[in-house]
Amino acid sequence: MHELVIVSGIVEAVSDLARREGKRILTFTVAVGELASFDKNLIEELLNEVKKGSLIEDAEARIEIERAEVLCKSCEAIWGFSDLIEPLGENEREMIHFLPELVSSFSKCPKCGSRDLEIRSGRGIRVSYVEFEE
């Protein structure tokens, strides 16, 4: 449910950018990180709903899934969603849904067992691309 707050923040941030630049925005892309396990369709629905009546009402919102890439700083192996998140229980996944950086509290490197993990990509939600009108 806290997705609504995040999406409102995104719409406001993109609207602010349009205002600052003094240009119309044609499309904007929201990258949804795998680690946070957001429902892509829900984010899309909320974006289309929240931007109604805003400065970016006519801008097309695109959603892309950003693959999770987590580096073990101890053995330098790189892991993805299926290695670190899928094996977890529902409750643990929910905590990472709120705070993706907590992955190292719930998961270890499957190869060397270290918790010295660094998220390279796919943490939460971010605006990855904005296209302005010529």
Next chain:
Amino acid sequence: MSSRNKLDYREVLIPKRLKAIKYILMIASGKGGVGKSLVSATTALILAKNNLNVGLLDLDFHGPSSSVIYGGLKMPSEEEEGLVPPVVEGVKVMSIDQFVEGRPIPVSGREKREIIKELLALTHWGDTDVLVVDMPPETGDVLLTSLSYLRGRRGAILVTTPSKLSLKVVDRLIRLLSETGVEILGIIENMSRLELQDKKVSPFGLEGAKELSSKYNIRFLGSLPIDPEASLYADEGKPEKLIYTRFGLELEKCLKKTVLLD
């Protein structure tokens, strides 16, 4: 024209969240082990007892203690407005420990900064008179990130023990906070004495915090005893009793010397 942008929704949400808070009270020590978390948790309880609408945000990643002191915390509830903190003894409490439930938190400085931004952006405090923040026990980047986001009407209470080690760190902290424009409400000396029957023992030294206060012309708010009863209630998670201990009553006297309770 196309443009690559990394727009962070948290930069938009954080100032809005903090607008609903009348005063941000940062409790800082620059290092761990001086009782900062117990002072923070008890301060929030005292302010709530004095009919203020109070929140407590525990940003001590090295040893989040508010969950233990408050007798175990429920998960914040997920609402349309964001994450709503549980209320204990009139205090809205948000701590990293609610998410990890005692697990290790082996996160780097960069990750701590991300967590702080996320917590500040997502937590729905609602209208709040005072948000007490148990600050990160350091003088590095995580503290600076916290200071840069905790904007609004704000001030800090510094906690030290009488030991030279602790005083030196607080000395450094005072200079750092002054440079960042944070008003220092005063210094509290914790663990100042142990009272054994008729004897008063000061195991960590005397007068150091007062001297430090004079050096920087900062108000010395008072000294708190080593109080086994307060320690017991903190360990047992009995916040309702904590404020009536010697430690709690002395702390209330200190707070009455500040804008918060004068």
